[in-house]
Amino acid sequence: xxxxxxxxxxxxxxxxxxxxxxxxxADLIIESSDRxxxxxxxxxxxxxxxxFRNLLEFPSPTxxxxxxxxxxxxxxxxxxxxxxxxxxxxxxxxxxSQAFVIKDLDGIDGAVEAAKKYDSPVATTQxxxxxxxxxxxxxxxxxxYAIACHNGLEDIAKEAAVAxxxxxxxxxxxxxxxxxxxxxxxxxxxxxxxxxxxFQQEGAHSIASALSEQTWxxxxxxxxxxxxxEYGAVWWKDVVYVNLQEVRHAQGxxxxxxxxxxxxxxxxxxxxxxxxxxxxxxxxxMETVTQKLTMLSPETLKAILACPxxxxxxxxxxxxxxxxxxxKVVQILRATASKTNFTEGRFx
Numbered sequence: 001x002x003x004x005x006x007x008x009x010x011x012x013x014x015x016x017x018x019x020x021x022x023x024x025x026a027d028l029i030i031e032s033s034d035r036x037x038x039x040x041x042x043x044x045x046x047x048x049x050x051x052f053r054n055l056l057e058f059p060s061p062t063x064x065x066x067x068x069x070x071x072x073x074x075x076x077x078x079x080x081x082x083x084x085x086x087x088x089x090x091x092x093x094x095x096x097s098q099a100f101v102i103k104d105l106d107g108i109d110g111a112v113e114a115a116k117k118y119d120s121p122v123a124t125t126q127x128x129x130x131x132x133x134x135x136x137x138x139x140x141x142x143x144x145y146a147i148a149c150h151n152g153l154e155d156i157a158k159e160a161a162v163a164x165x166x167x168x169x170x171x172x173x174x175x176x177x178x179x180x181x182x183x184x185x186x187x188x189x190x191x192x193x194x195x196x197x198x199f200q201q202e203g204a205h206s207i208a209s210a211l212s213e214q215t216w217x218x219x220x221x222x223x224x225x226x227x228x229x230e231y232g233a234v235w236w237k238d239v240v241y242v243n244l245q246e247v248r249h250a251q252g253x254x255x256x257x258x259x260x261x262x263x264x265x266x267x268x269x270x271x272x273x274x275x276x277x278x279x280x281x282x283x284x285x286m287e288t289v290t291q292k293l294t295m296l297s298p299e300t301l302k303a304i305l306a307c308p309x310x311x312x313x314x315x316x317x318x319x320x321x322x323x324x325x326x327x328k329v330v331q332i333l334r335a336t337a338s339k340t341n342f343t344e345g346r347f348x
Contacts, residue, residue, distance in 0.1 A: 012038040012082065015099040016089060018071075028056075029075045030089070036082035037070070038089055048092040049120035084110035091115065091123035091130070102130040105140055109147045109184050131156050137163045146184035149192045149343050157342040161196055162333045165203045166286045191345045199340055206332045207289055210325070211278050233317040235270035240309045250307040267310065269303035276300075286329050293322040 009031075014020045016038040026039035045052040055076075067074045078085065087107040093100045102108070108127060115123035130136065131144050131153070141163035148157035185193070234240050238254045240247050248254075249267070258265045265271060277292050294315075296304065304310040339348050 007035050009035045009037060012036050012086065015093075015097075016040060016086065020099075027073055029070055029073050030085065031075050031077045032082040032085040033079050034081050036085070037075070038082075038085060039073075040089060044093055048122040049115075049118045051118040051120070080110060080114050081107075083107035084114060087111035087127070088114045088118075088120075088123055091126035092120060102126070102133075105131075105136060105143050105147070105184075109150055109187065112147065112151045112153075128153065128156065132159065138166060140182070141167070143182040143184050145196060145342070146182055146188050146192075150184065150187040152343045154341060154343045158334070158337040158340075161199050161337050161340075161342060162203075162330065164196065164200060165207070165329075165333055189345065192342060195340055195342050195345060199337060199342075202336050203333050206336055207286070207329055208278060210329060210332055211274060211289060232266070233321065234310055234313040235267040235317070237309070240313055242309075242312045247309045247312060249309045253303070253307040253310060267307075269300050269310070273297070273300045286326055286333075289329070290322045290326045293325060294318045 011017045018026070018039055020026070020039060021041075024041060026041055028040050028042045028045065030038040030040055032038065042056050046056050047053070067076070069075060080088065084107040087102060088111040090100050090102050091111060095101065108130060112124070112127050115127055131147060137144060137159065141160045145157055145160035145164065148154070148160055236255055238249060240249075253267050253269070255264045255266065256268060273296065274293075276297065277289070296318075304314045340346075341348055
């Protein structure tokens with residue numbers, strides 16, 4: 001790049017702008033490859049990164065070899081661009097305020113590499129923690145998966161793979177034609193993408209299987225129990241209690257016999273509800289399944305409202321089932337993910 005085409009020098013955004021930290025004036029300027037000046041503090045950089053500590057311990061050159069300065073502060077030029085440098089510096093600085101919190105994934109892939117290059121366990125720890133941030137993991141798991149694969153972070157790759165199964169198709173990065181993939185997909189192999197897709201297919205099958213099992217998850221009751229009606233949610237009971245008052249199912253509702261004396265099943269409406277969800281759910285994400293467990297068809301709602309016991313308790317019990325099922329599915333998906341090493345591109 002010729003001198004004429006160099007971008008103009010500009011200051012970084014807060015907190016690495018001039019006067020960004022009022023009580024500790026900056027004493028070192030780090031210039032990124034795109035000529036952005038980051039106003040920093042030697043003591044913090046030396047404490048947080050071994051490479052900077054060693055670099056700053058050397059006497060500053062003088063004469064013609066002297067480092068360029070600005071406002072009396074030496075300028076240290078580094079090869080990382082400003083997006084990566086900002087993430088690296090945020091990870092090097094202590095979390096003294098919200099200004100130093102990492103809030104997005106832009107530049108983190110390069111910052112993880114830079115933290116390793118500059119020998120900073122502090123930055124590495126903070127960047128890994130950012131990749132595990134619940135909000136980022138829930139909203140952008142595909143990007144985190146790619147960053148983890150590119151940097152050999154297997155545990156984070158597994159967490160991200162599981163998190164991709166939380167997203168419905170509508171919130172997936174691939175829900176529209178011609179939409180660009182996550183930018184970090186440029187850095188991983190087609191085999192790693194295939195492993196993620198293979199896991200998602202196995203995960204969807206696992207969710208579907210677990211959903212089918214929910215029609216029997218709270219039964220059949222133990223034939224040696226003193227009271228068979230002590231078991232399960234409202235759809236597994238013959239009699240329920242609302243405000244200490246006994247409430248019975250309508251005729252034909254409640255537990256149903258499917259064989260011998262102790263071979264019983266849940267209310268017909270619950271069995272039909274889960275089977276309908278299982279058979280008509282093309283998007284096997286945790287988000288969609290757990291939501292639809294509590295969404296009743298007009299036919300199912302009519303059956304529930306016709307029963308005093310179910311109309312009183314079914315909504316509450318379905319919400320509890322949805323929360324419980326969400327936790328169980330995460331466990332199933334983590335077990336499924338444990339069979340694959342995504343960063344090395346192989347099955348375990």
